[in-house]
Amino acid sequence: MKFLPRANPTVAQMKLHKERRTRKAKAKACLFAAVSPSIFIKIMKIDSTAEIWEYLKEEYKGDERIKNMQVMNLIREFEMKKMRESDAVKDYAVQLLSIADKVRLLGKEFSNEKIVQKILVTLPEKYEATISSLENSKDLSTISLTELLHSLEAVEQRRLMRQGDTAEGAFQARMHKNAGHKNGKVNNNKSCGNNQKNGVFPPCPHCKKTNHSPQKCWWRPDVKCNKCGKQGHVERICKNQQQEETSAAVDYCQEEQLFAATCFANKSTSKSWLVDSGCTNHMTNNQDLFRELDRTIISKVRIGNGEYIPVKGKGTVAIESQTGLKLIYDVLFVPDIDQNLLSVGQLVEKEFKVYFEDRNCIIKDAEGKEVFNIKMKGKSFALNLLEDEHTAILQQDSTTMFWDRRVEHFHHDDVLYMKKIK
Structure with a gap:
């Protein structure tokens, strides 16, 4: 219904006409905004607001x-x-x-x-x-x-x-990004799971199984085992590897537990040794440091986030310092950690005494003689024998025990004395 003004409208009539037009446009806009796009197409050509309302009423009211x-x-x-x-x-x-x-x-x-x-x-x-x-x-x-x-x-x-509380804190160890590839277990399980989700593979020509592709088969004739040197299988399924793991598990079945910091604010290098009160054993990832390494000792260590990483051996580490060669006994070889670790518990077990006072870590032997005095750097105690001047050794035995008597090496003090009197 259209509202038309009279021939000679008064001011009140003009005002009323303007209000009616505004209300009409507003009501029409409200109806357009309330309906879906498909309904808007049907009512967009209807001029009167009342007609739009009647159309919607008849369309959707129903009986x-x-x-x-x-x-x-x-x-x-x-x-x-x-x-x-x-x-x-x-x-x-x-x-x-x-x-x-x-x-x-x-x-x-x-x-x-x-x-x-x-x-x-x-x-x-x-x-x-x-x-x-x-x-x-x-x-x-x-x-x-x-x-x-x-x-x-x-x-x-x-x-x-x-x-939402995460387990990342001051007692977790970082692992290399490729640690999963070194272990082999996690990545292989994930790849098998993904392959099974994507579909069943054709029978493998090497092992006749259908859960992997021929390129990933462990029994490929062209692959060479790194353990026994024979072709036709990978190290993971080598019989020699399984026998060594079984014998090592009988003698060394106890799993060690490792806790280490997630980050090292003191920017310690891989040559330094971090004194860790939560680590149960001395550990290193550098195989070149070992003077003697027994690879038959195979186990696992648990890090702070609950995951397990493999131990590839145990032996004696030789460290060069300004005062001579230092030996650390019973050190685990753990390739997947990124920091050398000195265990406070193992030091105490060897009758050493460890004190933390005045931002220093003081290590003394059973007789009370000071072995190391390590200054705190970045809320941690990193021992670097090539940078810091230390006064003693990491064992109770005499310093003469650091030299291999079997090959009749000279003691370091004797070498220095001969150099002095030369």
């Missing part, structure tokens, strides 16, 4: 039978809703409220009590303790929807905060 069918479908959807373990309480409540609002728009009653009962019945098992607490403290038949949602959301938030 009572259609309304009842829609309500039944919505109630069925509501009854079939269940909260999954990964769903958030707020998202699940929004889904139920959306269905309830649709039912109410169709003119049917839908109380919040039904929503409360639905939430209590369909909650996952992890909320059982919360429901029991509410049953003991309140009457669930009178609890409001808002109160229930607030209680569940608070519990959910606390659980997420606890799960």
Whole structure:
């Protein structure tokens, strides 16, 4: 219906006409904004707001039978809703409220009590303790929807905060990025899992299995074993390797536990030794430091994040210093760590005394003689024998025991004396 002004309108009539036109345009804009794009195409050519409203009313009102069918479908959807373990309480409540609002728009009653009962019945098992607490403290038949949602959301938030706490702290060891490739176990398991997800491979011509490609078969005739030197298999399945691991496991079955810092603020080099109170054994990743290395001792060490890394041997490490050659006994060879470690526990076990005072780490032997005095750098104690001047050795035996008598080497003090009198 169009509103046309009179031939000679008054100021009040002109003002009223302007207001009516504004209201008409505003109502039309509201209807256009409320409908979906597909419906907007159907009503965009209708000029009158009243005609647009009548069209929408006839299109979507329907009779009572259609309304009842829609309500039944919505109630069925509501009854079939269940909260999954990964769903958030707020998202699940929004889904139920959306269905309830649709039912109410169709003119049917839908109380919040039904929503409360639905939430209590369909909650996952992890909320059982919360429901029991509410049953003991309140009457669930009178609890409001808002109160229930607030209680569940608070519990959910606390659980997420606890799960978000990471294990990265001052007592974790870093591993090389290629450590998984060295171990072989993790990467091989993952690759097999991915292959099985992607599909079944054709039978391997070497081992007749269907869970890997021929290029990744352990029994390839062109591959050479690094353990026994024979062709036709890899080191992982070598019989000699399995026999050594079995014999070593009988004699050395106890798993060591390693804790080390995630980062070293003092920028210590690989030649330095970090004094670690959480490490149970001396450890190094440098094979060249070993004077004697027994590779039959094979085990594992556990790092701070719970993962296990392999031990490839145990032996005696020779370290060159300004005062001579130093030997450290019972050192584990762990290729996957990035820092040499001195175990405080192993030093104490060898009757050494370790003190931490005045930003220094002082190591003394059983007689009370000072062996090392290490200054703290970046909240850690890194021992570098080539940079720092130290006064003693890392064992109770005499310094003459540091030289291999079997080949009749001269003692370091004797060499210095001969150089002096030359």
